[in-house]
Amino acid sequence: MTSTKIQRQSANRDKGEYRTSTYLADEFWVLKRPVDIDGADFLIQLPATTLEDLRGRSRYIEVLGIVQSKFFEKKNGVSIHKKYVLDAEGKPRSEFFCFFHTDDLAGEHISYFFVAEDIVRELAVTSCGEYYRFKLTKKCFYEKQKNMGRKHISQVMKAGIQRTEIASNTRFVRELFKVYSTPTLHHEEQPDxxxxxxxxxxxxxxxxxxxxxxxxxxxxxxxxxxxxxxxxxxxxxxxxxxxxxxxxxxxxxxxxxxxxxxxxxxxxxxxxxxxxxxxxxxxxxxxxxxxxRKSSRESEMDTLERNWFGDMHGKGVELVEVLERIDNELRVKCKRGEEFRLIISVAGMSKVPLIDHVMKQIARSTDAAVPVFYNFALVLREPTTSKALEVSLSEVYRFHND
Structure with missing residues (x-):
């Protein structure tokens, strides 16, 4: 590798690290460890609001988020090793995040933010099978991950760290008390x-x-x-x-x-x-x-609609699942799987504290059956295929964890 190329990679690494640090400094306690010439890991910790909170952390397993920063030029690609993205069971790590930075033709900064699930779902695996490859092409331009709001990124990262923290502590407690809570087992291949x-x-x-x-x-x-x-x-x-x-x-x-x-x-x-x-x-x-027996998501939501809507069931009012809030928009999923990003109305903005509170509860839930947050929406469907064409949110929400 020539000295010029090494210098450019080093400069790009510094750019990526600096731009990533601007997203992290106000919301997290940050440590940095160098990885290679292409980038670094930031280790992020949820800040303590009081001295009692800080001391109380000694009573449970505290998880650090891992953030990797990358800078690329024009249409060059960058890679992430699978060991960062996947855990020992091959599942996406909820505490891992990645920023890809670049500049447009006018010199404006552009950033792409990925959680581990996005990386697994969106990025191709290299021929050696060891890396995920990020590269902008005519078909892959990653608009959903592009220039996300800083507040939204912060919320996503905090929720991911909290989910990992809860899971880690749950596993630890189960293992600790395993000897006392071992249930009756039958050891039969075909239970009868x-x-x-x-x-x-x-x-x-x-x-x-x-x-x-x-x-x-x-x-x-x-x-x-x-x-x-x-x-x-x-x-x-x-x-x-x-x-x-x-x-x-x-x-x-x-x-x-x-x-x-x-x-x-x-x-x-x-x-x-x-x-x-x-x-x-x-x-x-x-x-x-x-x-x-098949139990479709649609039939389950139909049952809830019949219980909750009464005479209004089947007249255009449907349940839509609230997946996340992105600034002044909600990402929702209809009962047949169609997803929409909808702007929250001025009147509906009064519900934002409730939405954020409930979404945080869901992220922290340790229930075996994950609770769901619904909006009572007006859904316009295509007459012949029943595909959802348009969704209008109401100001009525319901948290379902029965």
């Missing part, structure tokens, strides 16, 4: 059990018995997997049925942690359909059938 849902003097319990033998036991309440202070329940779709679903599935799956989809499928397809005042038996086969 009967779960007897009973009500004893008003208390709901579940007896678990093998179909092939006389031995049984009470189904453990898996509060280590589902933070619920209540009891089991059936005949609805609230917290009680979800708690029951988590506990049943954890036994059915021989100790594995059930996915949010598994939990939702068991509730929607089976537990919600049981008479809440009745006792019944559920077999392993019925659980398998409930998990294999």
């Amino acid at each position: 059990f009967v779960y007897s849902l009973r009500i004893v003097e008003g208390v709901r319990i579940v007896l678990c018995r093998s179909s092939t033998g006389p031995h049984g036991h009470l189904l453990e309440m898996r509060r280590d997997l589902f933070p619920n202070q209540g009891a089991f329940f059936w005949g609805g779709s609230g917290t009680g049925p979800k708690f029951l679903a988590v506990s049943m599935l954890a036994h059915h799956m021989n100790g594995e942690i059930p996915t949010a989809k598994n939990i939702n499928d068991l509730v929607v397809n089976l537990l919600s359909k049981i008479d809440m005042d009745s006792e019944c038996n559920i077999t392993s086969r019925e659980i398998l059938s409930a998990l294999q």
Whole structure:
């Protein structure tokens, strides 16, 4: 490599680091460590507001965000090693962020901000399979990541660090108390059990018995997997049925942690359909059938609409899921998967504190089934295909974590 090329790379590295630091300095405590001639890592920490807050951090695992900065010229490309982006399980790291900086023809600064999920979804992998490659082309110009607002970037980074922090502490606590909370396991390749849902003097319990033998036991309440202070329940779709679903599935799956989809499928397809005042038996086969039955997002939202809208259901008013706020816009998803970025009306701006508060709750949620934030919107659909053409937000929102 020639000295001129090294000098240019060094200059570009300094530019990238400086521009990235301007995004970080006001919102985080920042450390920097050099990586290579192309860039550096910034280690960012959520600032403490009081001395008590700072001292209190010794009681839990604190996560540092990792930010990588890159500067590129014209249509040159830059690479990021996969080890930064993916964790040991091959999943995107929620505490990793990357800035790509450049200048346009007029010399104006342009920045592209990526979270790890964006990198995995948007960027190509190099032929060696070790790197993600960022490069502007006629087909790839990354408008969604371009010149994002500083406040929005700060919110995204803080939420990512907090999610990682919660997950890290949850894993640590589960491992710490594993010896005390080890549930009854069956070690059978093909589970064949009967779960007897009973009500004893008003208390709901579940007896678990093998179909092939006389031995049984009470189904453990898996509060280590589902933070619920209540009891089991059936005949609805609230917290009680979800708690029951988590506990049943954890036994059915021989100790594995059930996915949010598994939990939702068991509730929607089976537990919600049981008479809440009745006792019944559920077999392993019925659980398998409930998990294999299709339960679309659309049908779930239709059910909520029928419960919430009453006579207005099917008359143009629909639920749309609020995904994030970007300055004065909301990114929402309709029940058939169509996404829109919509400007918040002047009247609707009064709801911004509520929106930010709820989105922060969702980001911090440790529930096995992630809560959802909805807007009651007016949706115009194409008559023949039913594709959503236009969405108008209302000022009515509802947080759903039942």
